[in-house]
Amino acid sequence: MAKTRKIMIFDTTLRDGEQSPGCSMNLAEKLEVARMLQAMKVDVIEAGFAIASPGDFEAVQAVAGEITDCTVASLSRCLEKDIEASGAAIKPARRPRIHVFCATSEIHRKHKLRRARKEIVKLSVDGVKMAKEFVDDVEFSPEDASRTEWDFLVEVVTAVIEAGATTVNIPDTVGYAMPAEFGDLIRHLRANVPNMDQAVISVHCHNDLGMAVANSLAAVRAGAGQVECTVNGIGERAGNASMEEIVMAIHTRGDFLNVTTGIETRKIYPASRLVSSVTGLNVQRNKAVVGENAFAHEAGVHQHGMMAHRETYEIMRPEDIGVPSSKLVLGKHSGRHAFKQRTESLGYMLKGEQIDAAFEKFKRLADKKKEVFDRDIEALIDEQIEQVVEVWTLRGVQTTAGSNTVPTATVTLARADELMTDAAIGDGPVDAVYEAIQRISGTRMRLLDYSLRAITSGKDAQGEVTIEVEYDGRRFRTRGVSTDIVEASARAFVAAVNRAVTLDLANGQKPAQP
Ligand SMILES: [Zn+2]
Helix, strand or coil, rough: CCCECCCCCCCCHHHCCCCCCCCCHHHHHHHHHHHHEEEEEEEECEEECCCCCCHCCCHHHCCCCCCCCCEEEEEEEEHHHHHHHHHCCCCCCEEEEEEEEECCCHHHHHHHHCCCHHHHHHHHHHHHHHCCCCCCEEEEEEEEEHHHHHHHHHHHHHHHHHCCCCCEEEEECCCCCCHHHHHHHHHHHHHHHHHHHCCEEEEEECCCCCHHHHHHHHHHHHHCCCEEEEEECCCCCCEEEEHHHHHHHHHHHHHCCCCCCCCCCCHHHHHHHHHHHHHHHCCCCCCCCCCCCCCCCCHHHHHHHHHHHHHHHHCCCCHHHHHHHHCCCCCCCHHHHHHHHHHCCCCCCCCCHHHHHHHHHHHHHHHHHHCCCCHHHHHHHHHHHHHHCCEEEEEEEEEEECCCCEEEEEEEEEEEEEEEEECCCCCCCCHHHHHHHHHHHCCCCCEEEEEECCCCCCCCCCCEEEEEEEEECEEEEEEEEECHHHHHHHHHHHHHHHHHHHHHHCCCCCCCCC
């Protein structure tokens, strides 16, 4: 029997995934996801496209600085400034990789790059050589490989391996390939690239025709050693190959594929929840592996079969992908350990001080509510993650209100060291405060929900304000706590403004990527 090969999992949730509409993540959220990917034991984390924006650069650098167990990659075009940015951003990484790409298909050569075949080869070789000056681990992608003439692809791949590329990634950039055809392409490269044994073949498939996973697995069968994918399959247009589907297909059908991965499958469900929560992109109910219905057996005949013998209708066990086995609620007597475990099963990877702060809040909440449900914990922690980025801070709030006066608010906010004050009137003191905050920050949001509740009883009780706002088509909830309910309202709204501002920063125009 042939030896079982280990397939490397290259996760690009933070780069290709983050690029998809509505999936922008702030720095704190990207770090959360990176920690989860490390816990899952992915082999490579593509942390971003360093040249794309200062935010991307900072994110790659932060991930490179913190992640120790995975290779950390940054994407670059074959341009000096791109490669320099990637080189600088991944410098702190224990295992840094630069991923360079250059389009090779005729349609891209003619209409995008306006270059002849020879020039494309030179550009690619020079890019790999430049990257080699920063790191040993260099990956090259001929963008739109699946629509590139096979003979030319052989020429490019041979040249970049000679220049030092250690991984050659074959992207189906536009999701055009068919599984049998894509497998044949990988076999063709293995048979015709003379130095192919000196580099790992990787694949990167898009899901425009719903075949990203099928194409990736066909490539694996044909000899590919690395698969690029994203959690929940997020990514440009219809997305990328979904990591959980790739991993569980290999896990379940290793007998047929004769390969394995190093992935900790029990982190799959928590990772899916985390990515869904930080991107706001819900997982469809009938999504393979991680959808809400993936393990639900409604049909009576199936239920009967399941009770008699699970494997009658179940090819994977929910516990293998980390679906929490109990719906137990937590209460005031739940300890720190139980709380931490629950947050992990909900997809959060909080560090020491974050856990302490969240646990404090949980205790306060548990004092008030007899039962604390998963949704309560999620709201609690989402505030925690979101508070890390404080563009605006509340410095002062003063209101006048009463039965015979027009409610007026004066608010002072700080951005960096700059203080700004403005006043506004409203239907009530809180409305006036919100108007003043919007005037200062220049951020317009629609308030959808406002609720106030006391956290403890007695005259020193703290008020907790929860609001739901809509900004740029996205809805989110934030909270504020204070002994003064007007101040608690202001804090909740400032948190919402910070959330909106972070989204704007992350949404800058980025160059096209494979
Ligand atoms: Zn892509």
